Amino acid sequence: MNLEKLCTDVIGIVKDTGKFIADERKGFQLDAVEKKGKSDFVSYVDKGAEKQLVEKLRQLLPEAGFITEENTAGNQGEELKWIIDPLDGTTNFIHGMPPYAVSVALSRGNEIILGVVYEITQDECFYAWKDSQAYLNGKVIRASDAKTTEDALIATGFPYYNFEKLDGYLEAMNHFMQHSQGIRRLGSAATDLAYVAAGRFEAFWEHALHAWDVAAGVLIIKQAGGKVTDFNGGDNFLFGGEIVAANGAYFEEFYDIVHKHLGN
Numbered sequence: 542m543n544l545e546k547l548c549t550d551v552i553g554i555v556k557d558t559g560k561f562i563a564d565e566r567k568g569f570q571l572d573a574v575e576k577k578g579k580s581d582f583v584s585y586v587d588k589g590a591e592k593q594l595v596e597k598l599r600q601l602l603p604e605a606g607f608i609t610e611e612n613t614a615g616n617q618g619e620e621l622k623w624i625i626d627p628l629d630g631t632t633n634f635i636h637g638m639p640p641y642a643v644s645v646a647l648s649r650g651n652e653i654i655l656g657v658v659y660e661i662t663q664d665e666c667f668y669a670w671k672d673s674q675a676y677l678n679g680k681v682i683r684a685s686d687a688k689t690t691e692d693a694l695i696a697t698g699f700p701y702y703n704f705e706k707l708d709g710y711l712e713a714m715n716h717f718m719q720h721s722q723g724i725r726r727l728g729s730a731a732t733d734l735a736y737v738a739a740g741r742f743e744a745f746w747e748h749a750l751h752a753w754d755v756a757a758g759v760l761i762i763k764q765a766g767g768k769v770t771d772f773n774g775g776d777n778f779l780f781g782g783e784i785v786a787a788n789g790a791y792f793e794e795f796y797d798i799v800h801k802h803l804g805n
Contacts, residue, residue: 544655544670547602547647551657552666554597555643558590559661562628565589566637574635583631587611590627594645598623605647610753622648626753630729639663644731646756653779656757658735667735667761675738675765684767684788685740690720690798693743693791696733698750699726706748706803713746713802730784734758737786738765744787744795748772748803752779759786768792772804 565586575583591611598605606619610626623645628634630641639662647655654671667682669675675682687693695717700707717724725742727733731754733745738761756779759769769786771777774796778784783803787795 545673548655548657548668548670548673550601551598551645551647551655552659552668554594554601555645555657555659556666557597558593558627558643559659561593562586562590562634562641562643563661566634569635569637571635583611584635586634587628587631590643591625594625594627594643595623598625598645602647608752610751620650624648624653624753624756626731626751629731629754630727633728640727640729640732642729642731642735644753644757646760648756653756653760656760658731658757658761660729660732660735665735667738667758669738669761669764671760673764675761677735677739682739682765684738684762684765685743686790687743687788688790688794690717690791690794692722693795694722694725694741695795696725696727696736696742696745698728698730698733698747700749709802710748713799716798716802730754731758734762734786737767737788738762740765740788743791744785746772746783746785746795746799746803748783750782750784755779755784759784762786770796772800774800774804 605621608624626644629644634641640660642660645657657668659666667677736742767788771781772783785796785799
């Protein structure tokens with residue numbers, strides 16, 4: 542499998558979907574929004590974008606299955622799987638504010654081998670494949686080399702439906718508020734991870750995420766020189782609902798702080 546060529550093809554598909562999303566935003570009305578759960582929204586745009594992605598990716602790689610946010614694809618049992626978030630940052634999208642992104646990853650077994658995150662509002666496409674460098678719009682990107690919390694700008698996502706770790710979350714935020722260069726909450730985990738890979742953020746942590754939120758961004762960070770674990774230093778960040786990501790130089794210090802407040 543030529544992953545570089547496959548990634549180029551995926552980028553084209555993802556950008557076409559991004560154009561669909563951007564065009565639909567122009568006339569979007571709040572009455573088109575459905576509620577899946579507490580503070581968890583979906584619209585015809587999410588569903589339409591996912592159907593486009595599934596159809597084109599199935600043509601590109603017929604042997605692959607799918608793990609998708611809106612569950613429009615069906616087959617999930619294959620060795621190769623596309624992991625898709627058609628619109629990461631739906632709440633931002635419905636309110637007309639950035640960022641929001643399309644996130645597509647390809648896994649082989651338990652390994653992510655390709656990832657593309659397209660942040661639509663800035664027309665920025667972040668991508669990588671196994672053993673490649675990480676890229677933004679054709680240019681190589683690297684995670685930053687900041688080594689301490691004092692030098693770090695940190696991203697997170699606030700709990701919005703699962704509050705079981707809220708106390709620990711607030712304790713971690715209290716530490717980073719007092720000792721870092723600041724905390725940002727953009728509302729799109731895929732974008733947060735891409736920004737760590739690009740050196741815009743030094744680190745990111747969040748709880749209660751799904752595989753489609755993080756799969757592509759995880760690979761891009763790793764290929765950009767960063768590290769990723771769950772809250773206990775393991776590799777259950779894809780399906781375990783928790784993630785710690787940072788540049789390589791700062792990771793250990795960042796992880797120790799997050800683990801202290803949120804680990805088991």
